[in-house]
Amino acid sequence: MKLILLGPPGAGKGTQAQRLVDKHGIPQLSTGDMLRAAVKAETEVGKRAKAVMDAGELVSDEIVNAIVAERIDQDDCAKGFILDGYPRTLAQADAVADMLAERGLHLDVVIELVVDDKALVGRILKRAEEAKAAGQPVRKDDNAEVFDERLREYYKKTAPLIGYYYANDLLKQVDGMAAIDDVTAQIDAVLADTLRN
Ligand code: AP5
Secondary structure, three states: OEEEEEOOOOOOHHHHHHHHHHHHOOOEEEHHHHHHHHHHOOOHHHHHHHHHHHOOOOOOHHHHHHHHHHHOOOHHHOOOEEEEOOOOOHHHHHHHHHHHHHOOOOOOEEEEEEOOHHHHHHHHHHHHHHHHHOOOOOOOOOOHHHHHHHHHHHHHHHOHHHHHHHHOOOEEEEEOOOOHHHHHHHHHHHHHHHHHO
16 A cells, blocks of 8 residues: 655644554655654755755755655565655656656555644644653744744645646545544545555
8 A cells, every 4th residue: 555645734644644554564654754864863965954844845856756765665665655745746746656657556545634724833833832841852843933834835835736636536535624533534444445446
């Protein structure tokens, strides 16, 4: 099973991806996590990405496409994977289609978490508060100001993927405003349906 979780910042992509990892035994490929690890390790990619991420903008297609192409060749991806936060531009969507085709693979489904924008900033601020209270590091982009830019980037560059995948007959939508367990149940139903067809 190879699937994409699509949605704006704070939609619940990471939360649901974690649950799918546990249930289906396939890895979560989060470009955000991979980039944050590169920033922490101060690699060349991390140095190039840091300021862009801190500002809430998107890292270049070239960088993220290269990271994903390398990652999907690892053994744990043989049975499939969950793309979380990738692709995020039309160029990335074309790149992943090519990457998969070159390997004789294809995407099974793209699941869009449909959410109300107004709820998102609240989720992000809550996450920042919880991290702080637990003595954990707070993401540099988890504040109201940077969140605005993340959402703008989403609408400018990522939202067009909804039409792209709809036109490719791959898009399924779930109500991302529901409680976390209910969203999981909706995703399970989509995947069961996808596996049947
Ligand atoms: P990334 O790490 O991908 O961040 P994001 O897309 O902004 O997503 P988040 O992790 O904030 O939200 P999420 O949808 O995963 O929600 P979550 O489950 O965490 O990207 C960060 C940056 O990296 C980008 O800005 C960019 O710079 C760069 N980057 C990454 N990928 C890139 C790419 N492909 N191309 C270019 N640049 C890239 O949930 C959020 C909170 O809400 C949590 O506290 C959670 O508990 C809560 N929550 C979840 N679901 C619900 C629910 N149903 N009800 C109530 N609360 C909920």
